[in-house]
Amino acid sequence: xxxxAIPVFVGILFGIGLTISGMTNPSKVIxxxxxxxxxxPSLIFVMGGAILISLPTFLLLQKKIPYPFFxxxxxxxxxxxxxxxxxxxxxxxxxxxxxxxxxxCPGPSIASLSxxxxxxxxxxxxxxxxxVIKKII
Amino acid sequence: xxxxNFTPIESFTGGxxxxxxxxxxxxxxxxxxxISGIYYNLMTFKKxxxxxxxxxxxxxxxxxxxxxxxxxQDLGFEVPHTNILLIITGGLLVGYGTQLGSxxxxxxxxxxxxxxSIRSITATFTxxxxxxxxxxxxxxxxxxxx
Numbered sequence: 001x002x003x004x005a006i007p008v009f010v011g012i013l014f015g016i017g018l019t020i021s022g023m024t025n026p027s028k029v030i031x032x033x034x035x036x037x038x039x040x041p042s043l044i045f046v047m048g049g050a051i052l053i054s055l056p057t058f059l060l061l062q063k064k065i066p067y068p069f070f071x072x073x074x075x076x077x078x079x080x081x082x083x084x085x086x087x088x089x090x091x092x093x094x095x096x097x098x099x100x101x102x103x104x105c106p107g108p109s110i111a112s113l114s115x116x117x118x119x120x121x122x123x124x125x126x127x128x129x130x131x132v133i134k135k136i137i
Numbered sequence: 138x139x140x141x142n143f144t145p146i147e148s149f150t151g152g153x154x155x156x157x158x159x160x161x162x163x164x165x166x167x168x169x170x171x172i173s174g175i176y177y178n179l180m181t182f183k184k185x186x187x188x189x190x191x192x193x194x195x196x197x198x199x200x201x202x203x204x205x206x207x208x209x210q211d212l213g214f215e216v217p218h219t220n221i222l223l224i225i226t227g228g229l230l231v232g233y234g235t236q237l238g239s240x241x242x243x244x245x246x247x248x249x250x251x252x253x254s255i256r257s258i259t260a261t262f263t264x265x266x267x268x269x270x271x272x273x274x275x276x277x278x279x280x281x282x283x
Contacts, residue, residue: 003188006165011196012203013158014170014243019201021151022144022212023242030217031142033265033272034283038141042148047246049152050159054251057160068167076167079252080239084259091238092245096264098230100271101223103216105242106235107172109228110194112214114202119216123228130232131177 002070015111021046024112026103033100098130144212159247162193171244172197173235217281238264 022028022042031040067075082088099105104112104123112120159170166189179190204211235241238260240249245264249257275281 002166004192006162007189007191007193008196010158010162010166010170011193011198012200013154013161013196014172014193015197015200016204017151017154017156017158017200018197019151019204019211020154020209021148023151024201025212025214027215027217028142028144028212030272030281030283033268034276035269036273037276037283038139040142040144041140042142042144045145045148046152046155047250049149050156050247051152051251053153053156054159054247055253057156057163058248058252061160061164065164068163069165071165071167074167076163077169079254080256082256084256088238088256088260089263091234091236092240092260092263093234093238093267094230095234095238095241096267097271098227098232098234099242099264100268101227101230101275104227105231106176107197107241107243109231110172110176111197111201113198115214117214117216119219119221119224122221123224123231126225126228127232128180130229130234131173131180131236132232133229134233134236135181 006070014107017050018108018111021049023105024108026108029103029105029108030100147212155243155247159243159251163248169244169248171240171248173241174239174244177236217283218275220280223275223280234264 018024023046028040032043102123109124109127162168162170175190175193179194240260245257245260250261
């Protein structure tokens with residue numbers, strides 16, 4: 001249940017959500033970032049719809065239950081209470097530059113794998129490499 | 138301001154699906170659905186939690202396939218350019234940046250903001266800002282035509 005059924009179901013929901021919302025279409029993402037040109041504000045609604053559910057889950061529901069239903073052993077994942085540091089800002093800044101260059105972030109990049117699009121696959125390999133480079137350096 | 142291709146209903150609906158995925162994973166299993174972290178730990182074969190990460194990523198890949206089987210008409214797939222150098226550089230930056238900044242659009246933008254984390258709100262503001270500047274520059278330099 002906790003290692004197969006729940007994760008695969010949640011992954012499917014996530015993948016369906018990314019596709020329906022338009023996040024898997026790079027041109028739509030670039031359109032959202034193109035606020036000084038022809039702007040497509042749709043992705044605000046993606047974040048809005050998602051936060052509408054995630055906010056009450058984390059702030060209200062979690063307090064009502066002592067541990068996750070199917071994972072009493074591990075409990076809820078611990079949150080880092082680090083303060084804002086240069087890694088956070090520089091890392092997020094670089095991520096945004098890459099996001100703006102192609103229109104893919106990690107979720108949609110993985111969800112688009114089944115399309116077998118050449119450009120999407122090249123991006124995915126480069127992204128994986130970038131993650132490993134961070135680990136090595 | 139010039140607004141195009143606006144799809145508030147589809148985008149909101151998709152967002153609710155994503156929010157439900159985040160909520161269900163957290164309430165039933167206790168994990169945050171931050172995709173860059175899940176994928177990174179899977180790719181580097183981190184022992185603890187390997188199985189659930191693997192099945193989450195499998196689900197993420199088959200979700201869109203299921204939609205296709207039901208002949209769902211999605212919002213399409215278009216690349217803004219096919220400049221291979223930009224695609225590779227962009228991929229490297231997304232991979233490196235999400236690891237250095239400990240999160241991406243899902244981890245910071247949806248889970249983190251959902252917890253009202255100041256770190257995540259700062260991160261989200263930062264990557265949207267640099268994304269906007271990048272698109273402006275690429276348009277100015279003629280790489281994309283929007």
